[in-house]
Amino acid sequence: MKTFWKVFAVTFLAFVIIFSGLAWSFSKYIKEDDSSKDLPVVIIDDSEIEDNGVELDRLLKLVKNSKRINFVVLGLEGPRSDTMIFMSFDPESKNLDMISIPRDTYLVRKGYDRADQKKINAAYGAHGAEGVKTVVSSLLFDVPVDYYVTVTYKGVEAIVNSIDGVPVYIPKKMEYDDEYSDPPTHIYFEAGHHVLYGAESVEFLRYRQPNKGSGALDRYGDLGRVKAQQEFLISAAKKVLGPKLPNVIGSAFKYVKTDITLKTAMKLATGAVGFKVEDINMNVLPGEPRREKTGDYFFHDPTATRGLLIEIYSKDETDK
Numbered sequence: 001m002k003t004f005w006k007v008f009a010v011t012f013l014a015f016v017i018i019f020s021g022l023a024w025s026f027s028k029y030i031k032e033d034d035s036s037k038d039l040p041v042v043i044i045d046d047s048e049i050e051d052n053g054v055e056l057d058r059l060l061k062l063v064k065n066s067k068r069i070n071f072v073v074l075g076l077e078g079p080r081s082d083t084m085i086f087m088s089f090d091p092e093s094k095n096l097d098m099i100s101i102p103r104d105t106y107l108v109r110k111g112y113d114r115a116d117q118k119k120i121n122a123a124y125g126a127h128g129a130e131g132v133k134t135v136v137s138s139l140l141f142d143v144p145v146d147y148y149v150t151v152t153y154k155g156v157e158a159i160v161n162s163i164d165g166v167p168v169y170i171p172k173k174m175e176y177d178d179e180y181s182d183p184p185t186h187i188y189f190e191a192g193h194h195v196l197y198g199a200e201s202v203e204f205l206r207y208r209q210p211n212k213g214s215g216a217l218d219r220y221g222d223l224g225r226v227k228a229q230q231e232f233l234i235s236a237a238k239k240v241l242g243p244k245l246p247n248v249i250g251s252a253f254k255y256v257k258t259d260i261t262l263k264t265a266m267k268l269a270t271g272a273v274g275f276k277v278e279d280i281n282m283n284v285l286p287g288e289p290r291r292e293k294t295g296d297y298f299f300h301d302p303t304a305t306r307g308l309l310i311e312i313y314s315k316d317e318t319d320k
Helices: 006-020 023-029 053-064 120-139 153-162 198-206 222-240 245-255 262-271 302-318
Strands: 069-077 080-089 096-100 147-152 166-170 174-178 185-189 192-196 256-258 280-284 287-292 295-300
Touching: 053 302, 069 120, 080 120, 096 302, 120 147, 153 198, 166 198, 166 222, 185 198, 192 198, 198 222, 222 280, 280 302
Parallel strands: 069 147, 096 280
Antiparallel strands: 069 080, 080 096, 147 256, 166 192, 174 185, 287 295
């Protein structure tokens, strides 16, 4: 159950990198040279994509004429990326658009035929962060992924505490126990307004379903949990993009690696002047979870994905 709560930590730290511009710390702490050259060969089954060359051509033109800078943000636990978010920032309009990509998204790579290897979160262990950029770009109709940002989950509690907790509203009590997990899991929150600190935040973000018969809140699987985490992120961002930013930066550096150059980081920081929480737009990769004989997967909807990307890139035209 550890996997999806890192959505908060990953995106949270990405804000720090993209918008801080602290040059003196950048090269010492977070700049990384990923030497992985084993880029994946991705096999794309396009049988369910509507044959609409006009829409695809429109997307390609929008991307070509855009000044957006795109990232893939990865939350790591061991050899797998348990959280994956495509982030697209337009320095002119200040729009920051995100697409959360479920870790179980079905994606076939040549030479990786086991059931677990057909989930997108397995790509990092085989190909590194540089390879994941290629995977995500392939998934998103070759929209370029310029940079990656990786973060381990161990810093989440420290980061949450660095901003004195995150306010949330819980509409219904949350109650879940698992005596067989290691260590045993016990999650309980009363309904109402809360300010969550490190360990509590992890519990809130991990929560998916209640104890049977408890009548507690049911998030109905991982997509419901992602929605709750996105709401949590917005609440956190309101505190991050304010007086607490220096505290977050101090807590974040040792948990983050990236291939963003110092020159680009400074450019992003300059372009982000005037950025507000209201400029953040959150989405989930269109599709649906489905159980197959070989396991549970999330199958993305290529047609709807293309439409979402057109919607994101079209905003740049209307904002001019």
